[in-house]
Every structure is written in C-alpha cells, then in structure tokens.
Amino acid sequence: MERAGERTARPLTGFDEESSAPVPEMLGSLEGSPPWLQSPDSGWERLRELFRRDEHRKFPEESIYIIKTTFTAGLVGFVYGGIPGYVNAKKQYIEQCGGELYHNRLDAVQSMQRTANRGFIRYGWRWSWRVAAFVTIFKQVYFCYLWEMSRRLCS
Numbered sequence: 001m002e003r004a005g006e007r008t009a010r011p012l013t014g015f016d017e018e019s020s021a022p023v024p025e026m027l028g029s030l031e032g033s034p035p036w037l038q039s040p041d042s043g044w045e046r047l048r049e050l051f052r053r054d055e056h057r058k059f060p061e062e063s064i065y066i067i068k069t070t071f072t073a074g075l076v077g078f079v080y081g082g083i084p085g086y087v088n089a090k091k092q093y094i095e096q097c098g099g100e101l102y103h104n105r106l107d108a109v110q111s112m113q114r115t116a117n118r119g120f121i122r123y124g125w126r127w128s129w130r131v132a133a134f135v136t137i138f139k140q141v142y143f144c145y146l147w148e149m150s151r152r153l154c155s
Helices: 043-049 061-097 105-154
Strands: 006-009 021-024
C-alpha cells in the first residue's frame, strides 16, 4: 500500500506485490508550495532562474560557473587568436619594411614590436569575444538541459 509522498519501487525479478519496497520521492509534492519553489515549466523561465538571486542575495551556482567559464574562454580565445596574429603581423612587417631607414637598431626593433603587438591585440580580441560568446551560449543551453533532465527524473 502506498502512502502520500511515496512511490513503490518494483524489482525487475519480483513476482508479487510483497517484494516491492516504498521509495520516498526526492522533492515530494510541490503543488501547494509557493511559485518560487515549483520547478519552472518553460525554457524562458528556466533561463530566468539562472539569474535570480536567492534569499542571501547570491546568484545560483550555475550562474557563477557560467561567468567563470565565459571569462576563461575569453582569455583562452585571446591567446589563441593573439599568438598567430602576433607572428603574422611580425612577418608582414619584416616583408613590407623593405629596408626603411631608422636612426638605430633599437628604433627598428621597437617599430616591429609595436606592429606585432597591434596584431596580437587585434586578432586576440576577434577570437576572444567569439569564443566567449560560443561558450556562454553552450553553457546556458547545457544547464537548461540538465535542469530539464533533473526535473523529469525527480517527477
């Protein structure tokens, strides 16, 4: 016999009702609870839940994780795009310089490094925001998917 808030788990090899054991539900019944404790139904509501603060004015752990991975992805993208940009700008400067006159070797090296640094920043920025945007969207979809799967498993 089942009680309120419990389900009966039936073993795969059981033949009768006596071999089943009651299993308590993980969340219980949320029908009479306030709306903020009920699981969100729509995708937009689940997305809003990622940015809603709790009673201690803290963001959910998933939101903090998304922010950290976005920042890390931005740094990785900056380096990933910046290093080839630096090398490419340096090679192009050496090829196009064509023996310009400089006052000394230090001026020539500084001019080349300025050009290479501009290439690093230019290409690093391009890759940085693209990788960060991709990772942010991916993580949000991933967490909404996990949220939906956990909601389906618990109900």
